[in-house]
Amino acid sequence: METNAARDRIFARIRAAQGRGAKVTEGEREAVADYLNRHPQGPRPAVGQNLAEAFSEQAQKMASTVDRVATLADVPGAVLRYLDGLNLARRAVAWTALGALPWAAQGIEVECRPPLREPQADREHGDLVGITGCFVAIAETGSLMLLSGPDTFASAALLPETHIAVVPVSRIV
Structure with missing residues (x-):
């Protein structure tokens, strides 16, 4: 645009x-x-040449969990390990772009839609996990920048109790 x-x-x-x-x-x-x-720039943290490593280090300092996979097709396996490790239901909502990943092969039920937060929903039936991509990941802070739109709804990162972001290395700045 x-x-x-x-x-x-x-x-x-x-x-x-x-x-x-x-x-x-x-x-x-x-x-x-x-x-x-x-007015020169103030001090900035050294990031180094390996942006992925710098992002990972800073994200973990903010209590985020980081798992690296070789290909996009490996993401559902990593999500499965994460969900099982925390005894979370194998169910999530996700951005449309992630819908084609082999979720069912890993036994994870993924719906590509915004999450529903109904007051009567309990922990067993509510949308407790949201899976998104990101616009960019910022290496010096370990933070993510998301863009919202019809297929990249911000609520997938904000409403569920657990947010899982798929961050391609090419998106780390």
Whole structure:
């Protein structure tokens, strides 16, 4: 989805509200460059060359569990080990993009839909596990950035008691 035109219109409205012209002037660009040169970035944690390792280390510091698999097809096996290790039901809701994985072969019932949180639902029948992908995983903090949409509903990460994120190495920044 192309958003440059919408962004430019938003910035033009902001500049108009500030009594400034619609376009950025060369003087404004120079002022920003001068400010950035006079205010160096603060300390940042060293991430190193191995972003996957750095992400894993930081995520575990935040009490996340990390399991690495060789291929996407190996994800259901890792999820099974995780669910069984915590004595959780072998049932989850997931983003649409993950629906084609071999969940049934591992004995896991996965429905690609937003979770339902009904007050009368008990631990045995509620949507307690949500499986999502991610837009990016941030190595220096061990955190995830998710984008929500019709097939990537945020509620799959927020409503279930357990959130499992599938993080391809290519998504770690």
